[in-house]
Amino acid sequence: xxxxxxxxxxxxxxxLRRPRHFATGLVRALVAARLPASRLMVRDLRxxxxxxxxxxxxxxxxxxxxTLAWMILNNASVINAGDTDMPYPIFVLIGTLLxxxxxxxxxxxxxxxxxxSNLVTKVNFPTEAIYLAGFGEVTINAFVRLLLxxxxxxxxxxxxxxxxxxxxxxVLGILVFGYALGMLLTxxxxxxxxxxxxxxxxxxxxxxxxxxxxxxxxxxxxxxxxRFNPMSPLITTTRxxxxxxxxxxxGFVVVSIAAMIMLVAGLAFCRVSMPHLVDRLST
Amino acid sequence: MTTSEPLVxxxxxxxxxxxxxxxxxxxxxxxxxxxxxxxxxxxRPALRTDEFWAVDDVTFDVRPGEAMGLVGANGSxxxxxxxxxxxxxxxxxxxxxxxxxxxxxxxxxxxxDPLQTGRENVLxxxxxxxxxxxxxxxxxxxxxxxxxxxxxVDAPVHTYSTGMKTRLAFATAIxxxxxxxxxxxxxxxxxxxxxxxxxxxxxxxxxxxxxxVLVDHDLWLIQAVCSRCAVLADxxxxxxxxxxxxxxxxxxxxxxxxxxxxxxxxxxxxxGLVIEEIRVSDPSGEDVVSDGPAVVELTCRADRALGAxxxxxxxxxxxxxxxIATELMEPTGPGIDLGAGRHxxxxxxxxxxxxxxxxxxxxxxxxxxxxxxxxxxxxxDAPTAFRxxxxxxxxMTAAIREVRPTLTMKTDWEVGAAPAPSR
Numbered sequence: 001x002x003x004x005x006x007x008x009x010x011x012x013x014x015x016l017r018r019p020r021h022f023a024t025g026l027v028r029a030l031v032a033a034r035l036p037a038s039r040l041m042v043r044d045l046r047x048x049x050x051x052x053x054x055x056x057x058x059x060x061x062x063x064x065x066x067t068l069a070w071m072i073l074n075n076a077s078v079i080n081a082g083d084t085d086m087p088y089p090i091f092v093l094i095g096t097l098l099x100x101x102x103x104x105x106x107x108x109x110x111x112x113x114x115x116x117s118n119l120v121t122k123v124n125f126p127t128e129a130i131y132l133a134g135f136g137e138v139t140i141n142a143f144v145r146l147l148l149x150x151x152x153x154x155x156x157x158x159x160x161x162x163x164x165x166x167x168x169x170x171v172l173g174i175l176v177f178g179y180a181l182g183m184l185l186t187x188x189x190x191x192x193x194x195x196x197x198x199x200x201x202x203x204x205x206x207x208x209x210x211x212x213x214x215x216x217x218x219x220x221x222x223x224x225x226x227r228f229n230p231m232s233p234l235i236t237t238t239r240x241x242x243x244x245x246x247x248x249x250x251g252f253v254v255v256s257i258a259a260m261i262m263l264v265a266g267l268a269f270c271r272v273s274m275p276h277l278v279d280r281l282s283t
Numbered sequence: 284m285t286t287s288e289p290l291v292x293x294x295x296x297x298x299x300x301x302x303x304x305x306x307x308x309x310x311x312x313x314x315x316x317x318x319x320x321x322x323x324x325x326x327r328p329a330l331r332t333d334e335f336w337a338v339d340d341v342t343f344d345v346r347p348g349e350a351m352g353l354v355g356a357n358g359s360x361x362x363x364x365x366x367x368x369x370x371x372x373x374x375x376x377x378x379x380x381x382x383x384x385x386x387x388x389x390x391x392x393x394x395x396d397p398l399q400t401g402r403e404n405v406l407x408x409x410x411x412x413x414x415x416x417x418x419x420x421x422x423x424x425x426x427x428x429x430x431x432x433x434x435x436v437d438a439p440v441h442t443y444s445t446g447m448k449t450r451l452a453f454a455t456a457i458x459x460x461x462x463x464x465x466x467x468x469x470x471x472x473x474x475x476x477x478x479x480x481x482x483x484x485x486x487x488x489x490x491x492x493x494x495x496v497l498v499d500h501d502l503w504l505i506q507a508v509c510s511r512c513a514v515l516a517d518x519x520x521x522x523x524x525x526x527x528x529x530x531x532x533x534x535x536x537x538x539x540x541x542x543x544x545x546x547x548x549x550x551x552x553x554x555g556l557v558i559e560e561i562r563v564s565d566p567s568g569e570d571v572v573s574d575g576p577a578v579v580e581l582t583c584r585a586d587r588a589l590g591a592x593x594x595x596x597x598x599x600x601x602x603x604x605x606x607i608a609t610e611l612m613e614p615t616g617p618g619i620d621l622g623a624g625r626h627x628x629x630x631x632x633x634x635x636x637x638x639x640x641x642x643x644x645x646x647x648x649x650x651x652x653x654x655x656x657x658x659x660x661x662x663x664d665a666p667t668a669f670r671x672x673x674x675x676x677x678x679m680t681a682a683i684r685e686v687r688p689t690l691t692m693k694t695d696w697e698v699g700a701a702p703a704p705s706r
Contacts, residue, residue: 191311
C-alpha cells in the first residue's frame, strides 16, 4: 500500500472556483497522462487500419484524390487557380495534405472520447490521456502523409528552400488550431450529435473558402473575406515554407498564439465537463 | 494516515438523474455551463422536471482495512453511489473524501477494447490506472496466470465470453495494489471455481490492509467477504450495520408479504384445503430458545372432508437459501382425519438445535396414502419467519456471532489436566 495516500474530494462545487487548485490539477493530470497516452496512442495507431484491406494507403488516398480532382478541373480551365509560384500539382498537394491534417485534428478529440466512453464512465483516470494520445496520433499521421511530397518534389524537379525547416512548425500550428477547435466542441458534441454533423458540413464549406487549391486573391471581396479566415494564413504560410519560402508570418503567428490559448481553454472545458458527460453517457 | 481516519467519507451525498433523454442532455449542458460560471452550490438543489434522486442523502464511512458490502434492489442507487465514490461523476450535494489510491472494477470487463487482445487490454488498463511500465512488466505474468485464460490471452477480447472478460478484469484490478477497491457486480459472471479463487484473493487483500466496497446481489459472497454492509432502498440508506444483520434486513424487505398478513381470506384451491397460518414458538407461546423445545402449529381450512392426511414442515435459513431440516409424518403410522372446517395441527419438537437468529418455515399437507401434496404454505407466498433466542446465560461472544453458525450441539468437553499425547 502507498505510504502517503493522495486525498480526493468530490463535491458539487464548480472546480474552477479554485483556479490555482484547478490549474495544478490539470498540470498534474497532464504529467500523469503521459504513460497512458503513449499506450493509447500505440493502441490506436495499430488499430486504425486493422479492419481494412488497403490499410495505411488510406492515409494518403483522400489527399491524392482531391489533388487529382483539382488538377483536372484546373487543366480543363473550369476553375482559375490563379498564379501559383510552383507547379500547380505541388501547390494543391501541399494544400490538401495540410487541410487533411486540419480536419483530422478537428474531428479527432470528439472521435477519441466517443470511442473511450466505456473507459471514462468506469475508470477514474486522467482523461487528458485520451486527448494527448489523439494529438499524438494526428501529428504522426500528418507528418507521415507529408513524406508523399518527397517523390512528388523529385518528379517535378522542385528543390525546397531552407525555409522548409520551418515547415514542421507550420504543420503544428495548423494541428493545434484544429485540435483546439475540436476540443472546445467536444463536450457539447458528446451530448448532441448535431455537433459532429455540423463539423463535417462546415468543414466542406470552410475548405472551399480557404486558399487550399487556389491562390488568395489580392483584391476584391474575396480578399477582404480571407483576412477573417484564420485558416488562410496558416495554410498559405506553411505551404510557402515547404516550397518557395516566405517571410510573411504575422498572420500565422497571431492565429497560432490564439490557437494555443484556445487549446488550454479546450483542455479546461473538457476537464470540468467530464463528470457531467459521464452522467449523461451512462444513464 | 491515522487509523482512526476513515478511508472513505461519504457525507450527505445526493445525486439526481433524469428520466427523459432530451431533458437529460439539456441539464447536462446547464451543468457544464454552471462549471464555467464558477457558481458554488449551496445546499441541496431541487429536482427539476423528470428528475429523481438516484442517491438520496447517504452518509457513511469506510475505514482502512474494512470490507463494506452494498446491497439493494435493482435501481436502488448502488452503482451510482459507487461511481460517485470512484470520482468518475460528481455528487449534486454533499461530499465524498477518499484517502488513498482507489481503483474501480466498475464493470471493468466492458471497458476493454474489443479489438485488442487480452494482453494489450491489461497493458492499457493498468497504464490508465497509473501503473508504471516497470512495475507492470513484473505483474503482467501473475495477472495472466490468475485470469487463467491460457492461449486466449493473445486473442482479441471480442472473442471472449462474459466470464472470461470478468476473469481478466478482476485479475487486473486485484493486482494493482490499490488502497481501495470498488467492485460492482463483476464477479457474477465467473464460474464457481473462479469465484472461490476471487473470494480467497479478496480476503487476502483485506488481510494485507486493503479496503473494499463490494456491490453484489450474491448475499453469500457479501457475507463471506464483508464485515459491514449498507442497504440502499430508493437511493436512501436503509440500513447500516454488521453484514449479517444488514443482509437479514435486506432479505426481509425483499420478501413478499406472508399470506397470513393479508386481510383478504385466501380462497380454498381445487384440492379442498388451504394453509392459513404456520406458527413456531416455545410451549409458552414465546420465541423458541436455542436448543429448547418448540411447538409447530399449522392452521388450515378444508371446504370438504378430505380423509386421512399427513403433514410436515421445512426449516430454512433466514434468507431462504439453505434448507436446514425437513420433517414429514411417517406413512406407516395412522394419519389425521380431516373433516370440513378450520383445523389446527400441532407438532412438538423436543429440542430445536438452531443457533440464535431468524429462520423461516414452510409447511405442507399431503394425502396419507399417496403422499401427493394437498396444500402448501410458504412456497408461493413468503415462508413464516420465526426467531430463535439465545439460551439464558449464553455467553456466546461476538466472535462466534461473526461466523454465524446455524446449528448448535450439546458437546461434552473433557476437562482437567490434558493427557500427554501418546507416541
